Amino acid sequence: MSVLKAERISKFFGHFPALRNLSFSFEPGSCVALLGRNGAGKTTLLEMMAGLSRPTEGTLTIGGRVSLLGHGIGVYDELSARENLNFFASLHPRGGDVDAWLEKVRLKEVAEAPLREYSRGMRQRLALARTFMGEPDLLLLDEPFTSLDDKAVALLQWLLAEALGRGATIVLSTHQIPEAMQLATHILFLEKGKLAYNGPRPEEMLGDSKWIYRTYGVAN
């Protein structure tokens, strides 16, 4: 059964078509790299998957619990790490073990301190804990590798592999293709709001991150 299914979805902003007639579906355990140039519609599509906006046409079906890591870290500066994770965990029946996650992202010693005292790296690790805690069925990640420090990149890749191992579906929109290709099982490649490629990750992408742009891009 698909955890994510789009049937002929389009999104218009006024008369401008941001996305046109997209159809795709993904099974649990898929890791989808959402690729495309700036303005191709990646963030618009990700926002629709997150439920932040609705398709103008077509239907988008999402099954299970969704977790989003967007451009903002999605945690409250006025609360401590423990208060933040407690809040997000208690919103759902299987919210996750807060102590275990604080340990996992190495924030247990500073768990009671307010977030404004945290370094950038600590805040990023807390955001990762908030995103992956409680075993969500669908993970939506918008440029997750951008501005992460080395430790956070390693932690993110480990968390992604662990989530895939338990059968979660991951959609990650990124320009940092080499990092994404290590995990991606599928690629959705958007060009000017249209689906230019939808299928398994081509082997060529492992060694040549621009291959899909050359092969399926508008220039061709």
Next chain:
Amino acid sequence: MLRQAWLVCVKDVRMEFRGKEALNAALAFALVVLILFSFAFDPTSEQIREITGGLLWILFAFSGVLLVNRSFAREQSNDCLDILIASRVPASALLLGKAMANLVFILTVEAVCLPVFSLLYNINLFLLPQWLLLVCLLTSWAISLLGTVFAAMTVNLRLRELMLPVIVYPMIIPALAGAMQLTNVVALGKPPEGDDLIWVRLLVGFDIIFTALALGLMDTILVD
């Protein structure tokens, strides 16, 4: 849904009481206005008794909008609202939780201002505390609820501090009118009876109708 609303309420109350940004601003504004008006009117005058309800509820409406303005703006700094919507927290739970938190903040301002008003204007507002509490609860819920709904609608506007009062005040006129009338009656030490009870019914009806409407429409307001 109620459990999630309660969690949102507790989180908002904790955050506001930790920083006290909006609460301090609203309290300072309310107290300054009370003090300024106390210089403008003679404390022994019968005129004050007649304007008690009007003065207090205009004051609470103004300071209430200062408080609700922060409601959804609080979620914006790190895109927390997107995270809550994406994780499928019902929009109605978000609204209810935030409206309950705003009710706590508005009641806090009232709890400070009512004794100060009694002191400065020489009017004992606490002759019928149960009626005063009822009027405060019903009217504060109306301000809080409609303020929260419109705060959600205006959260992405650059001029939201200006837009929110412009939209909210006309909408809460019926509730404010009822509260002003009832407060004047309660200030005289008379329990509302006869025609005055119409205002109680109006406040109850206003709260029920707008609560139902807001809960039903919140999903549409927050998404897109």
